[in-house]
Amino acid sequence: MACTAESVAEAVRAVAAVVVEHREELIRLDREIGDGDHGENLARGFTALVSKLDEVPSSPGGVLRLAATTLISTVGGAAGPLYGTAFLRAATSVGDVATLDGAAVAAALRAALDGVVARGKASLGDKTMVDALTPAVAAAESVAAGGGGVAEVLTAAADAAEMGADSTVPMVARKGRASYLGERSSGHLDPGARSTALLLRTLAASAR
Amino acid sequence: MIGLVVVSHSRKLAEGVAELAGQMAPSVRIVPSGGDGTGGLGTDYVAVGEAIARADSGSGVVVLFDLGSAKMVADMAAEEAEGSVVVVDAPLVEGAVAAAVRAQGGAGLAEVAAAASGVAPTSVVDGDVVRAEVELTNSVGLHARPAALVARALDRLDASVHVRFGDESADAKSVLALMGLGAPGGARVEVVASGADAAEAVRRVEELAARRFDE
Helix, strand or coil: CCECHHHHHHHHHHHHHHHHHCHHHHHHHHHHHCCCCHHHHHHHHHHHHHHHCCCCCCCHHHHHHHHHHHHHHHCCCCHHHHHHHHHHHHHHHHCCCCCECHHHHHHHHHHHHHHHHHHHCCCCCCCCCHHHHHHHHHHHHHHHHCCCCHHHHHHHHHHHHHHHHHCCCCCCCCCCHHHHHHHHHCCCCCHHHHHHHHHHHHHHHHHC | CCEEEEEECCHHHHHHHHHHHHHCCCCCCEEEEECCCCCCCCCCHHHHHHHHHHHCCCCCEEEEECCHHHHHHHHHHHHHCCCCEEEECCCHHHHHHHHHHHHHCCCCHHHHHHHHHCCCCCEEECCCCEEEEEECCCCCCCCHHHHHHHHHHHCCCCCEEEEEECCEEEECCCHHHHHHCCCCCCCEEEEEEECCCHHHHHHHHHHHHHCHHHC
């Protein structure tokens, strides 16, 4: 199945539904080591995005750009600038092409990761979404290099992101609000890494 | 006159800091932007952008922030702003007061930003960046003496100036940084300046290069 603007829009709608479904879980995770607003913020942002998708932009890049501007202005917290930047860089990476292939999706994920790192200044091991996104990009690139399609690339990315998110549990946070907790942040799943894994899993499911 | 924006997760905190800093600087536009826009704690990207526009009288704006994501929101709003905006990592209360007093005294953007943090600004986003490609027509390139001439010529200017050579970029007001570029004679470098004196800064570097750095 070709990955068109409409299929990207459908994937984004699915992400919104999943984020709303997991709103309480993300709030709980964020209350443990942060300020507790992650689930609420993401649910609000993606709900706003869905209402804007009544009119779907003409290209996949256009959908990603709409997602970026909407998330930046509606999500708030750290997640707004970070997810906003991720979608914006992904949009720039895919350009104006009408359909995406596996290689384009992998390149977009790489661009998104670079954007998140530039914006948040986090490194691998800081207990942030970077710990989910970094292995996801590596897995996506590996599958894309082997000729994998969009669904295969996103499935590999989601698998790696879930493992990456799980790896944040023992980590001591060095970025974000959780870093104020120091050692006490260890033993908790990072909410940003969790939402990143959820998002990629939903995109993968939607591509099948 | 330089304006200030105080970004905080808390509306009350932003307003309080602006009130305190304003006491020492009655003519300075100090605009608080706090809260998530719906009465809760958080930062509002759109509101910060509007605050920057309100604070700017045409000379530039210094933005101070409280915690983590406020910096990201401030950075993004600064990148989208029309004029010259500097986001500084500074102690919020002391930084705002120091910056306000300096702005009241008529100081330029770089100076107000430095007053807030005591160190160089963390990020400069300028609506009026001036660039020029310059050929190093002398034989030794940006070696010690030419580098010193460049740094000295720029020292007093209200501008952030960088010299780029290949993938490297160096602060043009630092002799050591310029030498560290290793730009040899005959190389082409790019001069990138921002701030009130940006054009003058680039002009001075071009003039030195045209004189072959008095070699």
